[in-house]
Amino acid sequence: MAHEAHSHEHGGGEMNWKLIVVSAVFLVIGLFLDNVETFRFINPYLVLLIYIVAFMPVGLPVMREAWEQIEHERDFFSEFMLMSVAAIGAFFLGEYPEAVAVMLLYCVGEGLQDRAVDRARDSIKRLIAFRPDFARLADGREERPEAVTIGSIIEVRPGERVPLDGRLLDAPAAFNTAALTGESVPRMIETGHEVMAGMIATDSIVRLEVVREASESAISRILKMVEEAAERKSSTEAFIHRFAHVYTPVVIALAVLVVVVPWLASLFSAADYAFSMWLQRALVFLVISCPCALVISVPLGYFGGIGVASRKGILFKGSNGLDAVTMLDTVVFDKTGTLTTGAFRVEQTVGLSPEDLAFVAAVEAKSSHPIARAVVEFMQGKPLATVDSACIVNVPGYGMTCGEWAIGTLRLMKKQGIVYDEALNEVAETIVAVAHDGRFVGYILLADTPKAGIFTLPQRLKAQGIKLMQVLSGDKQALIDKLIAGFHGHGFVKGYGDLLPEDKVSHLEALKKEGKRVAFVGDGINDAPVLALSDVGFAMGNMGADMAVETADVIIQTDEPAKVVEAIAIGRRTRRIVLQNIVFAIGVKVLVMVLGVLGVATLWEAVFADSGVALLAVMNSIRPLHRPRFEEK
Known part of the structure; x- marks a missing residue:
């Protein structure tokens, strides 16, 4: 020009x-x-x-x-x-x-x-300033981030920016993530979880194992997309x-x-x-x-x-995206990881005494499975039973046993010949069944946690001229129906469960054949085809899969579904x-x-x-x- x-x-x-x-x-x-x-x-x-x-x-x-x-x-x-x-x-x-x-x-x-x-x-x-000039290796040497290889151990001191994407090796630590997500409140990151380049260590020295090269780090990808x-x-x-x-x-x-x-x-x-x-x-x-x-x-x-959106944690890959969001009339959301956190929480316990729960949580504490962690978190602050780790046997895909105890799915109960109420097979939520000495004792009901603010989405989307909101998921239809009921959408929100990735593609194709201008909001690898097919693809950029982020037109850095509304309003x-x-x-x-x-x-x-x-x-x-x-x- x-x-x-x-x-x-x-x-x-x-x-x-x-x-x-x-x-x-x-x-x-x-x-x-x-x-x-x-x-x-x-x-x-x-x-x-x-x-x-x-x-x-x-x-x-x-x-x-x-x-x-x-x-x-x-x-x-x-x-x-x-x-x-x-x-x-x-x-x-x-x-x-x-x-x-x-x-x-x-x-x-x-x-x-x-x-x-x-x-x-x-x-x-300002994003460029978020890319540090050096990385401090564990032995004290300082190198350019481009020279550090995957698997190296780096050290970040309080107040310093993380130079490369890495896995946290030390105790849980707080990080300022404003550069990447726009969030003002520091985020606590657990041991073993990823820390993104551009974040700032806030209260302690942390050690990270590098998981990506400098050119592929979170901050580099953001800069590339903005450019x-x-x-x-x-x-x-x-x-x-x-x-x-x-x-x-x-x-x-x-x-x-x-x-x-x-x-x-x-x-x-x-x-x-x-x-x-x-x-x-x-x-x-x-x-x-x-x-x-x-x-x-x-x-x-x-x-x-584009600039003001990036400050709010919304990355448009081009001004064509800003134009396209103004034409939308339908927004379709993936469920797990998009509308929900993908993290389980205990909703209810049935038939289990406090002693039973203390034993179950003690056994689950030996597992790193998300469901096991949810059970342990539910018992946080309460004393757990003493369990001999040697007695715990993991049954892949089913659960665990410990002596006379069986803890896991209903399929584990069937596998061990334990009788339970067949009506439980129709329950939408995830069940952790518990049996002792061959007898069914009770169960723990778990559900995926809805993200904060999602139930205000219908009225906010309507205010932006959106005519229809839909939720697509591979989960059971009963579970989707329960989530949809929380929206109080009165016909504005519809949900479809039991869908394979190819079913989601067919569903979007049908919407487009009806003449609708469709946005799809997702986070997983299996969402990449629908993100590409939609008129505007929104990807959850913080926890979302790389393929989803690459395919999308707009990246939501904060993983907040409500940012879709802000993106449309900015457009x-x-x-x-x-x-x-x-x-x-x-x-x-x-x-x-x-x-x-x-x-x-x-x-x-x-x-x-x-x-x-x-x-x-x-x-x-x-x-x-x-x-x-x-x-x-």
Whole structure:
């Protein structure tokens, strides 16, 4: 894009602003000498020289950009060419102050716009600071993260950032995860669990076993996705880019006609033709027609949306995703790991005495299975029985036995010939059955834990214009029905269980055949096909599988389903701001173009109108960066 090259030259750097100040000072001197009666004796060529000196610091860089656009990109109709033609024409007419003002105000506007761009980029630039420069090995040596191999042991001290993804080797420790998830509250990570690069150790020295190379770490993947986001253009952005390349030559042709048509008309009528007057009107037409307000503010609007979303733990892989979420009418959620934590909790115990539970928990404490951990956590703070580890026998896929005790699934009961109530086979939740001395004693009922805030999703999605919410899962239909009942959706929420991965794909295909615009929200490897098939795929980026994250269009770093609502709201607001810019910029330009051709608008007014429109459009574009909430419709 033309502006991208130009921003390097006029990017609001210290030296550029000095040149702008120099130009402004010489312009003021020229105007003073030109208009104060006392200085009429001064040679007009000296005044012209002063204006030329005022023009050079701001005009030459723009004209050089115009030439480079022609030389390297064969772009004869860039915004720089428009400004150059207008300025040269003004010099030709003897309107020296206007010629300088065209370039000076253009460069001032560009400098202010580039500052706005930099502010929009700040939230993403800060991510780079989250990537540490070194990794401290267990032996005290410091290496670049790129030089550390998988399996190495690294040490992170309190207040330092984790340089590489690793597995926690020490006792559970708290980490500040704000860089990755936007969460302000430190997260406690258990021994053996993964710690992501970019997190900050908060209260103790921790040792980690490196599990990924630097290029594949969490923070590197985020940076890569954010960098790629700028390359994935929305349909609106792509249209504006194409529009600018058609619009500019059309405008130049119209400016030529503004000069030529009155001349032709004068040949066949008695009307006088004043070449300088019509040339000046054509120059006004050219100046106001410069499309920089559109080509700068539209992509900046999308970049602002991507930036504010990233601060909230939502990574859009491109502005096309911001556009796509505004078109959705259906949101489909995976259940386990998406709407639920994937961590079991004890809901109920039936037929078991406190002594029975103390023994069962003591046996389960010898297992690392998630269900076993849930039972142990349920008994936390209560004394457990003393169990001889030598008596515990693991029965893979069934459970465990310990002497006369059998603890596990109902299939274990059947396997050991223990009679139990067959109605338990129809229970949706997970059951840990307990038998002693060949007799069924009772059972523990466990369920997956719903994530916080999921039951407010229906009303929040409705507020964003979503017409239907669905839940798909491989779990039993009875378990899905129980979860759906908690939503109180009244037909808005529907759930489907007993689904294989291919069934989920078929289900989404059916929705799309009905003409629905579907988002799918998931986290597992088996969700990758549906994420790819959906119009917008949301992946849980913290605990989600790598394949799901790679396939999705939007990554939810906090693993909160409610962030889907925020993502839709950010997309809607960003698109609204972009459309406002388009209507405003085109409307003002057309109005002043007409006034210029009619001779009502002067070159000064054209310059102010062009720079003013561009600056207002840019300021409107960065509004998402300063808006704290995004859930208005």
